[in-house]
Amino acid sequence: GPKVLQIPSHQIIDMGQMVTLNCDPVSNHLYFYWYKQILGQQMEFLVNFYNGKVMEKSKLFKDQFSVERPDGSYFTLKIQPTALEDSAVYFCASSLGQSQNTLYFGAGTRLSVL
Amino acid sequence: GDSVTQTEGLVTLTEGLPVMLNCTYQSTYSPFLFWYVQHLNEAPKLLLKSFTDNKRPEHQGFHATLHKSSSSFHLQKSSAQLSDSALYYCALEGSAGNKLTFGIGTRVLVRP
Numbered sequence: 001g002p003k004v005l006q007i008p009s010h011q012i013i014d015m016g017q018m019v020t021l022n023c024d025p026v027s028n029h030l031y032f033y034w035y036k037q038i039l040g041q042q043m044e045f046l047v048n049f050y051n052g053k054v055m056e057k058s059k060l061f062k063d064q065f066s067v068e069r070p071d072g073s074y075f076t077l078k079i080q081p082t083a084l085e086d087s088a089v090y091f092c093a094s095s096l097g098q099s100q101n102t103l104y105f106g107a108g109t110r111l112s113v114l
Numbered sequence: 115g116d117s118v119t120q121t122e123g124l125v126t127l128t129e130g131l132p133v134m135l136n137c138t139y140q141s142t143y144s145p146f147l148f149w150y151v152q153h154l155n156e157a158p159k160l161l162l163k164s165f166t167d168n169k170r171p172e173h174q175g176f177h178a179t180l181h182k183s184s185s186s187f188h189l190q191k192s193s194a195q196l197s198d199s200a201l202y203y204c205a206l207e208g209s210a211g212n213k214l215t216f217g218i219g220t221r222v223l224v225r226p
Contacts, residue, residue: 004157035216042118043158043203043216056213091158099207100146100163103214107157 002026006092006106007074014114018080021109023092025075032075033093033103034067036060043091049075079111087113116141116208120217127194128225135189135220137178137204145206147180147187148214152201161189161202194224 005024013019025032034046047057049067064083069075075094079086089108095101121136139145152158162171164180164187171178176191187204204217 001159035214042218045213045215048213102160102163105150105157105159107155 002029002104004092004094004104004106006090006109008109009107010110010112012112012114013082015084016081018078019082019111021077021079021090021092021111023075023077023094023106025092025094026096026104029094029096029104031055031095031098031101032067032069033095034077035091035093035105037089037091037108039088046077046090082111082113084113087111116145116206116215118204118206118215118217120202120204121220122218124221124223126223126225129196130193133189133191133194133198133222135202135204135222137187137189137217139185139187139204139206141185141206141208143209144182145208147178148205148207149176149178149187149189150203150205150216152203152219154200158201158203194222196224196226198222199224 007022032049035043036046037043045058047061048055064079066078089110091108092106093103095103117140119138147164149161150158151161162173178187178189180187201219201221203219205214
């Protein structure tokens with residue numbers, strides 16, 4: 001079936017540095033998402049993105065976070081600067097449409113902030 | 115706001131026995147419910163989702179019935195297989211299309 005690829009699978013960085021998480025969504029999908037999962041907790045919605053714009057973001061999407069998908073390439077989540085509490089698994093997802101559409105997830109990027 | 119509560123922790127069972135994973139929800143709207151399954155080192159993928167009518171969704175032997183009266187969408191299978199060992203997430207889509215609220219997940223281990 002359709003696959004969403006996330007690169008890298010694990011990233012370790014020092015607190016205060018910048019990190020960019022990359023996501024290669026399903027090719028014909030139009031809606032893109034990031035979810036955050038802290039160890040032992042549920043996946044939580046961060047942000048969704050359509051037509052080059054953020055549609056909705058949660059309170060977890062801090063000012064240090066940004067997303068973009070320049071020219072139909074990777075859908076990226078950038079954190080600058082990182083903080084210890086940003087350590088989590090970040091899941092990217094994409095869908096063809098909105099309501100009731102299936103979200104296709106990547107396997108996640110585990111971010112460790114030291 | 116929306117919330118989803120699942121059977122917590124690890125569910126261990128023997129191959130061939132029935133499986134039932136609980137999922138209840140709270141939402142101010144009439145939501146759509148989903149079950150996602152995540153096998154080890156893989157991406158979460160959709161297992162099944164509720165319908166707008168009263169049909170019962172089924173996939174790979176799993177089924178779930180949306181009961182609005184009890185706000186539940188329990189996942190069931192009559193006979194567990196070893197390959198069913200995985201992490202199962204219940205999720206709801208509330209008022210904002212495609213913004214999913216997830217439960218904490220239930221890990222299932224099926225033993226021979």
